[in-house]
Amino acid sequence: MNRPRHMKTGTRLAIFGLFVALVTLTLAGFDQFGVFAAESESAVDAAASTGYGPAPKLTADDYPTIAGVNSRVAVWVFAQLHLWFAAFVLAVPIFVFIIEAIGMRTRDKRYDDMAYEFIKVTITAYSLTAILGGLLIFALILFYPHLITYLSTIFKESMFYYALLFFAESAVLYIYYYGWHWLQGGFKKWVHLTLGLMLNAVGTTLMLLANAWLTFMMSPAGVDAAGVFSGDAWAAIHNFLWNPINIHRFVANIAFGGSIVGAYAAFKFLTATAEKERAHYDWMGYNANFIAICALLPLPFAGYYLAAEIYAYSQQMGITLMGGIFAWLFIIQAVLIGTLFLSANYYLWCGMGRSDGAKRYTKYIKYIAIVLVGAFLVWFTPHTLVLTNEELKSLGGPHHTILGPLGIMPAKNTAVNLMILFTALSFMFYRRANKIATVSWVKAGNAVQVALYSAGIVNIMFLGIYHGYFTNTVYKVAASIPQVLTTLVIMVVSITLDSFIYRGAKEVGPLRWGRIPARAQYALFLLAVSFTWLMGLMGYIRSGIRQHWHVLDIMRDASPDAFTPTLGYAANVVSVAAIIFMAMVIFVFWIAQVGSNKTLPAGYWKE
Amino acid sequence: MRQFLAVVAFTLLTIGFFAGYSNFGIPQIEPAPPPKEEKLDLSSMTMDQFIALGERLFNGKGTCTLCHNALGRAPMLGTIADAVPKRLKDPRYTGEAGDIEEYLIESLVEPSVFVVAGFGKKGTNDTESPMPDVSGGSIGLSEAEVAAVVAYLQDSGGAEVTVEIPQDIDEEGDDEEEGEAREAVNDPKKLMAMFTCDACHMINGVGGDVGPNLSKIGANRDRAYLRRAILDPNAEIATGFEADMMPADMGEQIYVKELEVLVDYLAGLK
Numbered sequence: 001m002n003r004p005r006h007m008k009t010g011t012r013l014a015i016f017g018l019f020v021a022l023v024t025l026t027l028a029g030f031d032q033f034g035v036f037a038a039e040s041e042s043a044v045d046a047a048a049s050t051g052y053g054p055a056p057k058l059t060a061d062d063y064p065t066i067a068g069v070n071s072r073v074a075v076w077v078f079a080q081l082h083l084w085f086a087a088f089v090l091a092v093p094i095f096v097f098i099i100e101a102i103g104m105r106t107r108d109k110r111y112d113d114m115a116y117e118f119i120k121v122t123i124t125a126y127s128l129t130a131i132l133g134g135l136l137i138f139a140l141i142l143f144y145p146h147l148i149t150y151l152s153t154i155f156k157e158s159m160f161y162y163a164l165l166f167f168a169e170s171a172v173l174y175i176y177y178y179g180w181h182w183l184q185g186g187f188k189k190w191v192h193l194t195l196g197l198m199l200n201a202v203g204t205t206l207m208l209l210a211n212a213w214l215t216f217m218m219s220p221a222g223v224d225a226a227g228v229f230s231g232d233a234w235a236a237i238h239n240f241l242w243n244p245i246n247i248h249r250f251v252a253n254i255a256f257g258g259s260i261v262g263a264y265a266a267f268k269f270l271t272a273t274a275e276k277e278r279a280h281y282d283w284m285g286y287n288a289n290f291i292a293i294c295a296l297l298p299l300p301f302a303g304y305y306l307a308a309e310i311y312a313y314s315q316q317m318g319i320t321l322m323g324g325i326f327a328w329l330f331i332i333q334a335v336l337i338g339t340l341f342l343s344a345n346y347y348l349w350c351g352m353g354r355s356d357g358a359k360r361y362t363k364y365i366k367y368i369a370i371v372l373v374g375a376f377l378v379w380f381t382p383h384t385l386v387l388t389n390e391e392l393k394s395l396g397g398p399h400h401t402i403l404g405p406l407g408i409m410p411a412k413n414t415a416v417n418l419m420i421l422f423t424a425l426s427f428m429f430y431r432r433a434n435k436i437a438t439v440s441w442v443k444a445g446n447a448v449q450v451a452l453y454s455a456g457i458v459n460i461m462f463l464g465i466y467h468g469y470f471t472n473t474v475y476k477v478a479a480s481i482p483q484v485l486t487t488l489v490i491m492v493v494s495i496t497l498d499s500f501i502y503r504g505a506k507e508v509g510p511l512r513w514g515r516i517p518a519r520a521q522y523a524l525f526l527l528a529v530s531f532t533w534l535m536g537l538m539g540y541i542r543s544g545i546r547q548h549w550h551v552l553d554i555m556r557d558a559s560p561d562a563f564t565p566t567l568g569y570a571a572n573v574v575s576v577a578a579i580i581f582m583a584m585v586i587f588v589f590w591i592a593q594v595g596s597n598k599t600l601p602a603g604y605w606k607e
Numbered sequence: 608m609r610q611f612l613a614v615v616a617f618t619l620l621t622i623g624f625f626a627g628y629s630n631f632g633i634p635q636i637e638p639a640p641p642p643k644e645e646k647l648d649l650s651s652m653t654m655d656q657f658i659a660l661g662e663r664l665f666n667g668k669g670t671c672t673l674c675h676n677a678l679g680r681a682p683m684l685g686t687i688a689d690a691v692p693k694r695l696k697d698p699r700y701t702g703e704a705g706d707i708e709e710y711l712i713e714s715l716v717e718p719s720v721f722v723v724a725g726f727g728k729k730g731t732n733d734t735e736s737p738m739p740d741v742s743g744g745s746i747g748l749s750e751a752e753v754a755a756v757v758a759y760l761q762d763s764g765g766a767e768v769t770v771e772i773p774q775d776i777d778e779e780g781d782d783e784e785e786g787e788a789r790e791a792v793n794d795p796k797k798l799m800a801m802f803t804c805d806a807c808h809m810i811n812g813v814g815g816d817v818g819p820n821l822s823k824i825g826a827n828r829d830r831a832y833l834r835r836a837i838l839d840p841n842a843e844i845a846t847g848f849e850a851d852m853m854p855a856d857m858g859e860q861i862y863v864k865e866l867e868v869l870v871d872y873l874a875g876l877k
Contacts, residue, residue: 225743270610312729315737316746319673319680325638332629522617529621548641553743557641564638571629575622582618 055227055555056146063559071143072561080577082132090203091257092122097196121592147550162209172199212237219313227554244309248302255295262288263528266521279514321545336534338376343526348430350520355434357508371422378415381407410468413480417460417487435505445501456490536574657772661759682723687764708769711757715741791862795872819845826877833870
């Protein structure tokens with residue numbers, strides 16, 4: 001008996017060690033090697049002795065035209081499709097790992113089955129990710145040979161290791177997936193969970209490497225003003241925007257992955273014929289939505305951090321992003337974020353129908369809906385943008401005379417914090433719906449919850465109004481951090497407090513999984529489609545703010561496509577790519593189902 | 608199958624809505640094309656033209672107005688004549704300029720030598736400016752262009768314009784082109800940029816106002832007039848404008864073929 005326990009402890013320690021390493025790599029960005037970054041500045045001075053040349057100065061003749069293909073659109077679509085699939089296959093193992101661990105902790109086999117189903121439906125997506133990655137690299141080599149040559153000169157080691165890591169990724173994935181039913185129970189299960197962690201470690205490392213290349217193009221480091229590489233590869237990898245992108249993508253990938261598997265569960269629910277099957281996919285859809293919401297809540301903060309870091313790196317690029325030609329894209333983004341929050345909340349509200357005790361809370365839903373719509377409208381309001389004459393004519397002035405004041409960043413920050421808080425409140429009501437608290441201090445606990453939310457909302461609004469309208473421009477964004485902290489404190493304290501209030505709570509009745517209207521499943525589809533489209537749009541913005549530079553300020557894009565397209569054009573490319581992606585996702589889900597179908601043709605085989 | 612088709616239709620409708628909103632719900636702006644490397648002909652430029660060039664650079668290629676605007680992202684520059692002498696005496700000033708002209712040049716290429724209180728990078732206690740060196744990176748103003756911006760800032764800021772029009776600056780590529788015949792340019796807009804016509808003449812809202820607005824010049828003037836106005840600009844001066852403002856040696860700079868391209872273009876502006 002002692003031996004397995006010892007093994008368990010050892011494995012736990014190993015997992016913990018790997019987890020710490022993974023988190024450190026992701027969040028701290030190898031800061032323990034910060035000395036290398038410091039050295040890199042002086043290394044640039046020695047660039048002349050490194051043997052590297054400057055970034056090439058290109059002309060339009062340096063961009064091959066092949067079979068009349070629009071090179072920018074080809075690379076754009078391949079990159080976007082690759083990114084969607086990569087985000088999906090990186091995200092799913094993260095929450096599969098967590099769900100598997102929950103199953104082990106609770107010994108509830110439903111979690112293990114759901115984790116397996118999640119990984120099963122993504123397995124084909126791995127090969128599609130690799131195929132699309134291959135298409136992307138071939139397109140870059142063919143259409144942008146000088147750019148890829150320059151980048152591969154700087155990142156040759158990391159590109160090589162990136163390719164090798166695919167072997168590790170594939171090996172771990174295959175053992176993890178095909179070994180699922182083999183590695184069950186006791187120590188074997190711990191081994192399997194460790195494989196899941198390794199899969200995530202390798203996948204995240206792949207993402208970190210690829211992020212280094214793209215962020216180098218936005219905030220080049222390890223090179224001098226002419227693009228001469230100092231030879232310090234770590235400096236180029238650990239460039240200014242690397243970690244902000246790493247964090248943003250890590251969180252966004254999870255929300256995206258959750259929304260896609262949610263769509264899978266929704267479709268299976270709609271097509272299920274048996275009650276048991278419907279209940280299973282309802283439960284699966286709920287968990288997928290839960291995962292998406294959990295990642296969706298911190299995502300605006302990660303996005304804000306990324307935008308602030310872009311601004312800190314280059315004020316010019318920051319203003320181009322938020323106040324220049326890309327500013328209108330954030331109005332489209334507001335529509336999409338509003339759609340995401342409303343659909344996620346709507347699904348939760350519909351899901352309250354699973355419990356007979358939900359009636360106690362349904363009267364509050366309309367108020368949450370009003371706040372969400374109001375917050376969405378504030379976020380949606382444009383204010384003073386750096387406008388061209390045409391834009392001024394279209395808008396009738398630099399900003400709307402009545403609604404304009406709502407368009408400033410403090411108002412939008414206030415709106416998004418309220419949106420997040422009220423989504424958390426929706427979720428709290430959902431959790432409470434089927435429970436009756438039994439602790440003696442339930443009234444006091446509820447009073448504290450009300451006081452906490454009330455004080456927090458007042459604080460968020462006060463900060464937004466004071467900094468937004470009673471300070472000068474320089475201090476307008478000063479409200480953002482205390483607002484975010486207020487929101488986070490409310491969420492953490494309220495969830496913690498609620499868990500104590502409902503410790504040992506009675507259940508109103510069994511949760512009736514499957515008792516949810518079909519229209520709620522369309523909320524899950526809306527979530528997945530909106531997320532996909534939003535990722536495409538934000539990917540375009542991230543790449544587009546470099547404008548006519550391959551590598552900002554160092555390597556100019558001299559191709560005929562160096563111009564920034566209109567927003568409609570960009571939206572059309574994103575839409576076509578999103579339709580292709582959705583078609584491929586349907587194929588992935590279909591093929592996962594085909595694997596479990598069996599046909600027994602009578603009389604075909606010899607008896 | 609019905610459910611499948613319903614989901615597909617729902618997905619397409621959702622994507623269609625997002626695409627439709629992006630195309631028709633917000634103004635469709637045609638962003639400015641990437642800036643082009645322009646070869647400046649400073650030899651025949653008057654100071655007014657030079658200041659007008661500076662203004663164009665300030666509002667255009669220099670991207671100065673992204674921050675130096677009423678939104679308060681960076682200090683306004685309208686009172687630079689009063690502000691600079693005080694800044695030069697400020698203990699926080701770390702540069703070496705001795706007068707307004709030197710200070711302005713310094714502030715364009717080394718913005719951190721003096722940061723106006725409240726406008727520094729976050730966390731630097733106003734010791735580091737968020738402004739980039741305008742002579743490098745994505746802005747990349749040449750020495751002559753920096754001088755033109757300084758002339759404009761002096762003029763608009765109420766200071767005496769002391770900067771001189773550079774005459775002996777080798778713009779990039781000059782060495783290669785010197786003594787060699789260049790290829791004729793067939794694009795009228797390129798010609799306008801090459802001869803910096805738009806530094807003084809406005810066409811469709813773009814350009815300076817030192818010379819007459821050419822947006823509808825073709826409606827009022829015939830080709831012969833236009834040809835003569837280019838080759839001999841002082842032959843007839845438009846009402847409200849001064850003589851000797853436009854280079855008189857255009858005939859020595861422009862090819863005959865280019866002249867006709869330009870005349871065709873201007874005659875078509877109606």
